[in-house]
Amino acid sequence: MAGLFSPHQIDHPSTFAAAVLTDDNRLIVMVIAAVALAALVVAGVLVRQVLAAGEGTDSMKKIAKAIQEGANAYLGRQMRTLGVFAVVVFFLLMLLPADDWNQRAGRSIFFLVGAAFSATTGYIGMWLAVRSNVRVAAAAREATPAEGEPEKDLTAVSHKAMKIAFRTGGVVGMFTVGLGLLGASCVVLVYAADAPKVLEGFGLGAALIAMFMRVGGGIFTKAADVGADLVGKVEQGIPEDDPRNAATIADNVGDNVGDCAGMAADLFESYAVTLVAALILGKVAFGDSGLAFPLIVPAIGVVTAMIGIFAVAPRRSDRSGMSAINRGFFISAVISLALVAAAVFVYLPSSYADLDGVTDAAIKGHDGDPRILAVVAVAIGIVMAALIQQLTGYFTETTRRPVKDIGKTSLTGPATVVLAGISIGLESAVYTALLIGLGVYGAFLLGGTSIMLALFAVALAGTGLLTTVGVIVAMDTFGPVSDNAQGIAEMSGDVAGSGAQVLTDLDAVGNTTKAITKGIAIATAVLAASALFGSYRDAIATAAKDVGEKMGDGAPMNLVMDISQPNNLVGLILGAAVVFLFSGLAINAVSRSAGAVVYEVRRQFREHPGIMDYSEEPEYGRVVDICTKDALRELATPGLLAVLTPIAVGFSLGVGALGSFLAGAIGTGTLMAVFLANSGGAWDNAKKLVEDGHHGGKGSEAHAAVVIGDTVGDPFKDTAGPAINPLLKVMNLVALLIAPAVVKFSYGDDASVGMRVLIAVLSIAVIIGAVYVSKRRGIAVGDEGNSEMVAKPADPAVVS
Secondary structure, X not given: OOOOOOHHHHHOOOOOOOOOOOHHHHHHHHHHHHHHHHHHHHHHHHHHHHHOOOOOOHHHHHHHHHHHHHHHHHHHHHHHHHHHHHHHHHHHHHHOOOOOHHHHHHHHHHHHHHHHHHHHHHHHHHHHHHHHHHHHHHHHHOOOOOOOOOOOOHHHHHHHHHHHHHHHHHHHHXXXXXXXXXXXXXXXXXXXXHHHHHHHHHHHHHHHHHHHHHHHHHHHHHHHHHHHHHHHHHHHOOOOOOOOOOOHHHHHHHHHHHHHHHHHHHHHHHHXXXXXXXXXXXXXXXXXXXXXXXXXXXXXXXXXXXXXXXXXXXXXXXXXHHHHHHHHHHHHHHHHHHHHHHHHHHHOOOOHHHOOOOOOHHHHOOOOOHHHHHHHHHHHHHHHHHHHHHHHHHHHOOOOHHHHHHHHHHHHOHHHHHHHHHHHHHHHHHHXXXXXXXXXXXXXXXXXXXXXXXXXXXXXXXXXXHOOHHHHHHHHHHHHHHHHHHHHHHHHOOOOOHHHHHHHHHHHHHHHHHHHHHHHHHHHHHHHHHHHHHHHHHHXXXXXXXXXXXXXXXXXHHHOOOOOOHHHHHHHHHXXXXXXXXXXXXXXXXXXXXXXHHHHHHHHHHHOHHHOOOOOOOOHHHHHHHHHHHHHHOOHXXXXXXXXXXXXXXXXXXXXXXXXXXXXXXXXXXXXXHHHHHHHHHHHHHHHHHHOOHHHOOXXXXXXXXXXXXXXXXXXXXXXXXXXXXXXXXXXXXXXHHHHHHHHHHOOOOOOHHHHHHHXXXXXXXXXXXXXXXXXXXXXXXXXXXXXXXOOOOOOOOOO
């Protein structure tokens, strides 16, 4: 990272392009906004198709309703909690520097719009998933013939169930691309050349809400899941979704508030933040065209996502459900690349000199063809998504060697299962990180000697990856819907034999699709964060130039981000450390909450022995309440870490150290997120492998071993791992927003050591206080109710 901001670059920063939104480009952006609205219309069509399917038996409907009410209760309370936080940030953004009050107001207003769109995407994902799950279970039930009926066509039944689940995900995918593109288009139409500055607020709103939903939902779902598995499977020897387990409803609720709502919001913010980076850099690198072209690429992706979603139609020749999903993904990717190439050669000129609105002489005089840069950069993003999909599938699919190897280690106990899963996660993280690194560097090389062109190429690679995001979101939601369907089937007892096997197979495919989407999500995080370095560079360069002109001796030389300087090296280490602290706190929160769930479920089995012979019903609402309260009280600490650590580093160590801080967080976060996601996915599918009859099957010692491995992996893959993605982008956006203020208070006439110290000390004090409070929270230590959460009555707002 040494030399990224050289003294020469800081002393003579690139002049910002005098770009304008031309009438032709305004018309193009209006068409793009119409495409975004069309995506929402397609989502409506898919909703009708999903809801038209049958809901099964009365027992299945009753269970589904309990899950719906629990998920609604949790998300309602979460939104009220986040609403307070959003209002506070709205006013804080008004205090940060901007060119004028119009920009400040727009940045704060669109912060709320981004937050609202992110929350809406998550809520829609949950709302439909809790209605689709029972329909998938009902479709699978048709595989088991009634007495006197002939055997059913299992392939046809499986295909019907899979189509319902995947089109549910398609709705979420359409909302993700539709709202993301609509928000960015509206900002460009309203603010024209000032749009990139306003979009910083839009991206921050989307990323903050996504991080909260990801962490809160992840704690909820994994506390219930771990607690249910440890008491139900390991201690009582009953199936995963047995209705006698008091944690089963909470487990199924968690799938929706964590995997559906949380991941939908996460992928939405990835979409939004990547567009923010592309438009900020596009204005500088491509001038007038840079205000429209970064929107053209994802608009094409909206159209191809529609094609890809409808192309997921299973065939009899398919090896598994993944074959159909892969087919839809690759059809979408290939069509995207072809259409983007056509659009590039129609829209962009053949030389950089012909780009209007670019005043940077280095870019104007750059040799080569901007169309080639655009096509190759977008192609890098699309190819990267395809390769990550295949690489992640290799490490997490039940038919591949890594998962089979974990299954074999189950014969020697849980310790070897855990070790094997950690090993696979660590190894896979290296390959994925290398792949992402090659993609980023390959795009960077396209810019030649111009850093701004190189960084814009990285941003375009991100938009290329976004062309597949509609199908990716559909793949992700498919996982929890399939998982819930299996849970409803098992709890109701109305789906057995072939129907149950259909759902087991779909659930295994869902585990793989969830792992794949987590891998692609971290790739978008790295691409967006790398592109935002360009925005950060220009922010400090412009601020340094202003200070230098006032001082009369040029820009300050110690703005260079060189890690040979001790303060910058410390910043790099702190960036890496925040990822570790964030992950540790998230996993520890799951551990605490899961402990409370374990003791509550044990208490119910002990005090109500009739539960085991079905003469008494478990108190499902008490577990839902425990998970709800624990998830909501843990939201503050990760949010404060993400927002305040860049502020503390920037104001105490300087902008160079802040840039190094971001680099350390991105590097460590990439490896950590992939490690956690792939280890968890591999453990989960190893459990499925044993449950399918391998190595002793259900009830065997091998089964107990893989269940323990799965419980270790649960907070890895569904809480800490995916939450790292929005963490990185929140920190990058906060750094971008505060950079001018850091320079202002560090140099020149406005320099104020006292102000810097005050801001840094306050930030550090709040961080330490939040972490201390989080660490002081109790853990369940005995069956007598020593956990503060065990003995509390159920919240009346939560279904029982």
